Amino acid sequence: MAEHALQTPLNDADILKLRAGDVVRLTGTIYTARDAAHKRLCDLLDKGEPLPFDLQGSVIYYVGPSPAPPGSPIGAAGPTTSYRMDTYAPRLHSLGCKASVGKGKRSDAVKQALKDHTAVYFGATGGAGALLSKCITAAKVIAFDELGPEAIRELTVVDFPLLVINDSHGGELYVQPDRKAAGLE
Amino acid sequence: MRTIDASQIIDTVARMCIDSNRYLPTDVRDSFARSAAREESPAAREVFRQLTENYELAEQTGLPLCQDTGLAVFFVDVGEDLRVAGMNIREAINEGVRKGYAEGYLRKSACDPLTRANTKDNTPAVIHFDIVPGDKLKIAFMAKGGGSENMSRVTMLAPAQGWPGIRKFVLERVAEAGPNPCPPTIVGIGIGGTFDYAPILAKKALLRKLDDVNPDPKLAAMETELLEALNKLGIGPMGLGGKTTCLGVKIAMSPCHIASLPLAVNIQCHSSRHREVEL
Numbered sequence: 001m002a003e004h005a006l007q008t009p010l011n012d013a014d015i016l017k018l019r020a021g022d023v024v025r026l027t028g029t030i031y032t033a034r035d036a037a038h039k040r041l042c043d044l045l046d047k048g049e050p051l052p053f054d055l056q057g058s059v060i061y062y063v064g065p066s067p068a069p070p071g072s073p074i075g076a077a078g079p080t081t082s083y084r085m086d087t088y089a090p091r092l093h094s095l096g097c098k099a100s101v102g103k104g105k106r107s108d109a110v111k112q113a114l115k116d117h118t119a120v121y122f123g124a125t126g127g128a129g130a131l132l133s134k135c136i137t138a139a140k141v142i143a144f145d146e147l148g149p150e151a152i153r154e155l156t157v158v159d160f161p162l163l164v165i166n167d168s169h170g171g172e173l174y175v176q177p178d179r180k181a182a183g184l185e
Numbered sequence: 186m187r188t189i190d191a192s193q194i195i196d197t198v199a200r201m202c203i204d205s206n207r208y209l210p211t212d213v214r215d216s217f218a219r220s221a222a223r224e225e226s227p228a229a230r231e232v233f234r235q236l237t238e239n240y241e242l243a244e245q246t247g248l249p250l251c252q253d254t255g256l257a258v259f260f261v262d263v264g265e266d267l268r269v270a271g272m273n274i275r276e277a278i279n280e281g282v283r284k285g286y287a288e289g290y291l292r293k294s295a296c297d298p299l300t301r302a303n304t305k306d307n308t309p310a311v312i313h314f315d316i317v318p319g320d321k322l323k324i325a326f327m328a329k330g331g332g333s334e335n336m337s338r339v340t341m342l343a344p345a346q347g348w349p350g351i352r353k354f355v356l357e358r359v360a361e362a363g364p365n366p367c368p369p370t371i372v373g374i375g376i377g378g379t380f381d382y383a384p385i386l387a388k389k390a391l392l393r394k395l396d397d398v399n400p401d402p403k404l405a406a407m408e409t410e411l412l413e414a415l416n417k418l419g420i421g422p423m424g425l426g427g428k429t430t431c432l433g434v435k436i437a438m439s440p441c442h443i444a445s446l447p448l449a450v451n452i453q454c455h456s457s458r459h460r461e462v463e464l
Contacts, residue, residue: 036301066252066292075290076243076252081332081365103423104332104365125232125423126332126367127456130248131239148303149252149292161235163228163425175426177360181417184356 005159009057010098012118018164020171024122025159030059030101034080036150037143038088045091052143052152055096059122062102064149065139066129074139074155076129079103082121086110093117105174106166114168122162123173135160187264187320189464191272191280194322197462198281201326202257203289205458206249209240212395213432213457220369220422220429229427236422236455251456254291255328257282257310260389266320278324279308294331313385325392327459333366333452339384342446351376351448352411358450359415359431364424367454371395371433372415375449377441384449390435391453392461399436408434422455432457 001021006014008028018024031053033041044051062082066075082102089100090113098119103126114120124132138156145151165173179185214237221233243250259278269277286293286307293307317323338358342350355374362370375386399405412434421427432455441447 064252064292064294066249066254067290069247069290072248075292076249076254078252080253081335083365103367105363105424123364123423125235125239127251127454128235128239129252130243130246130250131235133248134242148305149294150303174364174424175419175421177363177418177420179356179360179418181419182356182360182414183417184353184360 008059010059011057015098015118015120015168018120018167019169020164020167020173022164024162024164026059026162027158027160028156030061030155030157030160032061032063032065032153032155034062034064034150035084036147037152038085040144042088042091053154055092058097059099059101060092060097061155062100065133065153066149068139072133074133074136077133077136078129079124079126082106089113093119101162111166111170111172114166115170118168120164120168121166123165124160124162132160186266186268188268188270189322190270191277193464194269194274194277195281195284197464198278198324198326199285199288201324201460201462202282202285202291202328205326205328205460206254206289206291207243207247209243209250210457210459213455214240216395216432220432224422224427224429226421226425226427228425229422229429232422232425249289249291250458251330252292253294253330253332254286255330255458256295257307258327258329258388259310259312260315260325260392261312262315262317262323264319264321265316267322275312278312279310282306282308282310322464323461324464325459325461327388327392330454330456333370333454336362336366337384337449337451339380339447339449341380342448344444344446346446348407350446352414354448355411355450356414356418359420359452360418362452363420366452367456368420368424369422369429369432369455371435371453371457372411372431373451373453374434374436375451376436376447377439378447379441379445380447382439383447384451386437386439387449387451390437391451391457392459393435395433395457404436404438408436
């Protein structure tokens with residue numbers, strides 16, 4: 001399992017070299033969006049209106065951070081569970097989004113979209129919100145401020161620690177439960 | 186009749202909200218260390234290393250352990266010889282939640298189920314009251330995250346399914362949840378009661394310490410058996426594979442209808458944030 005240092009925006013060459021299980025340190029600009037923001041993004045697309053950020057080469061982080069205490073750019077900022085964004089993710093990948101960051105399983109449709117559009121799904125450690133926030137050096141709300149924790153934020157990250165969960169070649173890191181060993185079969 | 190002022194409840198609850206989200210309980214920390222020592226996979230060990238660094242950092246910086254600082258869930262035992270002056274107890278607890286979540290820079294996660302409009306102060310809290318003998322007020326607080334709550338289930342088994350049916354349902358649930366609820370998890374199980382009471386039993390069971398032993402030897406044996414089986418699933422920390430899928434199983438049981446076998450599985454992520462105070 002290889003280690004890579006990547007800089008945003010990501011391109012096809014960056015994605016193609018990644019394999020499930022690889023460790024990535026990501027530096028650059030990423031965008032936060034979770035449930036409500038994804039719905040708003042897709043509503044804008046339906047209406048043919050511009051999005052608040054450029055999807056080309058983008059990385060979307062599924063997170064609703066806690067409020068920034070005085071002197072910090074952001075509060076705790078670990079990943080939320082990704083499957084809730086499965087409905088929206090293939091469309092965003094088809095429009096140039098190169099990666100999402102979250103935790104937990106993705107649907108077959110998302111895995112197929114990663115292959116079709118040369119994209120990747122990264123996992124970050126769930127429940128390590130304080131630790132991950134240390135890799136975020138700047139944060140500003142760029143859309144949907146009224147959504148509070150669900151607003152879209154532009155984050156500057158330095159060496160953000162990620163694992164490749166689903167790669168663009170069909171590879172997956174998550175293990176299947178051993179049902180037999182547990183006495184289920 | 187003893188009287189306490191509502192302001193005491195407000196301040197206590199606010200402190201509980203902040204401290205629970207900042208300081209991971211010792212029993213959970215200890216279970217990370219024990220589990221990490223057993224893991225052979227570098228990925229599993231790395232997760233425990235990050236989680237350990239995370240709780241140390243939260244303690245040092247005051248940042249919450251996790252950005253999901255939970256819906257505020259309370260179990261409150263009100264002594265029948267206790268009177269609260271100045272405000273209704275429920276309102277005082279909600280006021281404490283408002284104060285704690287604002288002053289602690291905690292995330293406000295409560296929203297309207299349909300419009301999804303945020304209530305902006307993390308209220309209303311979910312509060313389970315009980316009336317008990319005496320003149321004390323015992324407040325147990327849990328910051329319950331949404332990711333693990335989403336993986337929880339209630340079912341009404343047929344009485345004939347018995348323990349094998351319960352065991353199978355719990356194992357299937359944890360297997361299906363896989364990496365989603367932030368394993369290693371703690372599994373709270375409520376057996377019996379009614380459709381609504383079983384999950385309350387399951388949630389209350391999650392307040393127990395990880396290293397305690399169920400006082401009922403039969404339930405203690407069931408907890409041990411299930412924990413062992415669950416960890417054989419091999420899902421591991423964050424679903425990356427390993428020996429630690431669950432840190433603990435806590436079972437509570439209550440008599441049920443002759444026609445029923447209610448079962449609730451309440452999944453708690455590794456960031457098991459709760460504490461108890463007596464006033």
